[in-house]
Amino acid sequence: MELIFLGTGAGAPSRRRNVTAIALRLTRDDSTVWLFDCGEATQHRMFDAPFGPNRVDRVFITHLHGDHIFGLPGLLSTRSFPENVGPLRLYGPPGIRAFVRATLDGSQTHLSYEIQFHEWTSPEPAPVREGLYTVRAALLDHAIPSYGYRVEEAPFPGRLHADRLRAEGLQPSPLWSQLKAGEDVTLPDGRRLRAADFVDPAEPGRVIAILGDTRPCKAAVELARGADCLVHEATFLDRHAHLASAFFHSTARQAAEIAREAEAKCLILTHVSARYERAEEDEILAEARAVFPNTLLAHDGMVYEIARRKRDV
Amino acid sequence: MELIFLGTGAGAPSRRRNVTAIALRLTRDDSTVWLFDCGEATQHRMFDAPFGPNRVDRVFITHLHGDHIFGLPGLLSTRSFPENVGPLRLYGPPGIRAFVRATLDGSQTHLSYEIQFHEWTSPEPAPVREGLYTVRAALLDHAIPSYGYRVEEAPFPGRLHADRLRAEGLQPSPLWSQLKAGEDVTLPDGRRLRAADFVDPAEPGRVIAILGDTRPCKAAVELARGADCLVHEATFLDRHAHLASAFFHSTARQAAEIAREAEAKCLILTHVSARYERAEEDEILAEARAVFPNTLLAHDGMVYEIARRKRDV
Numbered sequence: 225m226e227l228i229f230l231g232t233g234a235g236a237p238s239r240r241r242n243v244t245a246i247a248l249r250l251t252r253d254d255s256t257v258w259l260f261d262c263g264e265a266t267q268h269r270m271f272d273a274p275f276g277p278n279r280v281d282r283v284f285i286t287h288l289h290g291d292h293i294f295g296l297p298g299l300l301s302t303r304s305f306p307e308n309v310g311p312l313r314l315y316g317p318p319g320i321r322a323f324v325r326a327t328l329d330g331s332q333t334h335l336s337y338e339i340q341f342h343e344w345t346s347p348e349p350a351p352v353r354e355g356l357y358t359v360r361a362a363l364l365d366h367a368i369p370s371y372g373y374r375v376e377e378a379p380f381p382g383r384l385h386a387d388r389l390r391a392e393g394l395q396p397s398p399l400w401s402q403l404k405a406g407e408d409v410t411l412p413d414g415r416r417l418r419a420a421d422f423v424d425p426a427e428p429g430r431v432i433a434i435l436g437d438t439r440p441c442k443a444a445v446e447l448a449r450g451a452d453c454l455v456h457e458a459t460f461l462d463r464h465a466h467l468a469s470a471f472f473h474s475t476a477r478q479a480a481e482i483a484r485e486a487e488a489k490c491l492i493l494t495h496v497s498a499r500y501e502r503a504e505e506d507e508i509l510a511e512a513r514a515v516f517p518n519t520l521l522a523h524d525g526m527v528y529e530i531a532r533r534k535r536d537v
Numbered sequence: 538m539e540l541i542f543l544g545t546g547a548g549a550p551s552r553r554r555n556v557t558a559i560a561l562r563l564t565r566d567d568s569t570v571w572l573f574d575c576g577e578a579t580q581h582r583m584f585d586a587p588f589g590p591n592r593v594d595r596v597f598i599t600h601l602h603g604d605h606i607f608g609l610p611g612l613l614s615t616r617s618f619p620e621n622v623g624p625l626r627l628y629g630p631p632g633i634r635a636f637v638r639a640t641l642d643g644s645q646t647h648l649s650y651e652i653q654f655h656e657w658t659s660p661e662p663a664p665v666r667e668g669l670y671t672v673r674a675a676l677l678d679h680a681i682p683s684y685g686y687r688v689e690e691a692p693f694p695g696r697l698h699a700d701r702l703r704a705e706g707l708q709p710s711p712l713w714s715q716l717k718a719g720e721d722v723t724l725p726d727g728r729r730l731r732a733a734d735f736v737d738p739a740e741p742g743r744v745i746a747i748l749g750d751t752r753p754c755k756a757a758v759e760l761a762r763g764a765d766c767l768v769h770e771a772t773f774l775d776r777h778a779h780l781a782s783a784f785f786h787s788t789a790r791q792a793a794e795i796a797r798e799a800e801a802k803c804l805i806l807t808h809v810s811a812r813y814e815r816a817e818e819d820e821i822l823a824e825a826r827a828v829f830p831n832t833l834l835a836h837d838g839m840v841y842e843i844a845r846r847k848r849d850v
């Protein structure tokens with residue numbers, strides 16, 4: 225499971241940072257990629273990624289500002305070129321469907337696949353299941369409706385100890401699957417087998433929180449609660465906190481405070497204002513680390529692997 | 538006066554060729570740039586150009602296919618960042634206004650400047666004057682309405698021979714301007730001065746034709762008539778002429794035939810299909826040159842200077 229930061233800038237693209245897009249590669253099932261936001265030229269950034277637009281089958285839009293969606297029409301069009309590409313599910317705030325339809329219809333683009341739109345209609349929509357993952361969305365605090373996402377991986381079932389079962393005189397049978405699924409079973413001869421004696425505890429799945437543009441808010445903390453990785457905007461330095469507040473953004477320090485309060489394991493800062501020179505970007509990182517040491521500053525092309533959790537034995 | 542090819546590909550961007558955009562830099566008045574089409578990531582291509590989006594004050598869209606317009610919303614937004622940027626005039630087929638409005642309104646983008654939309658409502662609209670230039674548009678032959686553009690520069694007035702005027706005993710006066718403007722004048726003493734005796738003939742202005750996607754057609758020839766430079770699509774090789782016809786495009790040879798028939802001085806091929814490898818691109822050029830020797834094949838970043846014409850003395 226890895227995050228690929230395709231664009232880490234804010235507002236307008238710069239030579240160093242393109243506008244926002246983050247890919248989540250689900251390595252359990254390598255064939256699909258999820259995309260969080262899609263600023264202009266996101267498809268171009270995929271030239272250097274190990275996947276192209278046709279591998280993206282879920283798109284999660286945080287909010288409708290141009291630096292997060294202007295790459296969608298092009299990516300959706302290019303995704304149409306290969307044959308037999310499957311449907312694409314697109315989650316986002318109300319208005320995302322109209323935006324996509326207006327751009328595709330306006331350009332008379334006819335896609336070879338179906339887009340299934342899911343617009344969030346409440347501040348805290350019911351979680352959606354996507355294969356082995358549960359995705360929660362929640363409304364943040366931005367100038368326009370902006371959502372954060374929390375992706376929860378299903379637990380990995382614990383290892384079945386076949387040797388112990390064989391020692392009990394049992395050959396492979398559907399009974400083994402029951403034990404592996406955590407169910408205790410009773411044998412025909414009346415013996416009772418406890419799953420816990422034959423199967424290791426399940427390994428908890430990983431949790432990733434990717435938030436849209438926001439001021440510090442309670443929903444951000446809830447989405448990030450205990451996450452293995454929190455991706456949070458850090459548009460401004462602390463000395464520009466007044467701008468962050470006025471434009472409904474966060475400073476690096478504020479992002480770190482969210483990570484600390486949520487007890488996240490790692491914080492990745494992104495969505496950095498183009499006003500900052502490289503030296504000031506070091507300050508961004510330093511300000512956050514003073515509050516939350518395990519912080520990284522994303523850069524375009526950065527790949528971050530989210531390691532599997534150790535079994536909680 | 539120079540053309541900067543920002544994107545020279547067709548359909549979808551590739552590593553080598555971005556989707557279509559051509560900038561025309563008017564060196565008589567260096568402060569402004571005209572843009573012909575605006576595929577996705579056109580603003581990114583300007584990182585390496587001697588101008589940014591804020592220098593563009595006229596945009597001419599040939600047609601509404603995505604590879605020609607998906608970069609507009611981002612470019613228009615970024616253009617809004619500097620203070621005091623002037624209005625932008627946007628020419629294009631019907632629907633361009635709705636596309637721009639839908640994308641800007643949908644993303645709640647508020648521009649700091651005005652966009653003046655001019656949609657072509659007839660196949661051969663009346664020419665428009667833009668400062669020292671006359672722009673003619675004409676409908677071509679594509680799957681959707683696609684226009685070609687012909688930019689005609691005003692003639693350069695001929696040089697005034699001050700020495701000859703002084704030899705006649707004349708000091709600088711408004712009379713000199715009259716002569717320079719080509720008017721014969723009569724002096725108070727009754728002497729008649731013929732402008733042609735004191736002023737060189739005017740130097741004809743340059744003519745550039747930039748066409749949208751099209752099959753070969755009469756309008757293309759008319760727009761390109763005697764042009765110093767014709768920019769024509771060459772989506773396909775001759776062996777794919779059936780595809781060119783089916784998809785309302787041209788082959789390199791067909792583009793060259795248009796240039797020959799129009800007696801253009803130079804042909805620049807662009808909008809090359811991503812299906813072709815570099816070696817095949819040499820074929821594209823060869824096929825065109827067999828018909829029209831003075832042909833170039835555009836590449837991303839190519840700059841082409843259109844030299845002033847020699848005086849027709």
Ligand SMILES: [Zn+2]
Pocket residue numbers: 234235244289291292437495
């Ligand atoms: Zn943003």
Ligand SMILES: [Zn+2]
Pocket residue numbers: 547548557602604605750808
């Ligand atoms: Zn095209």
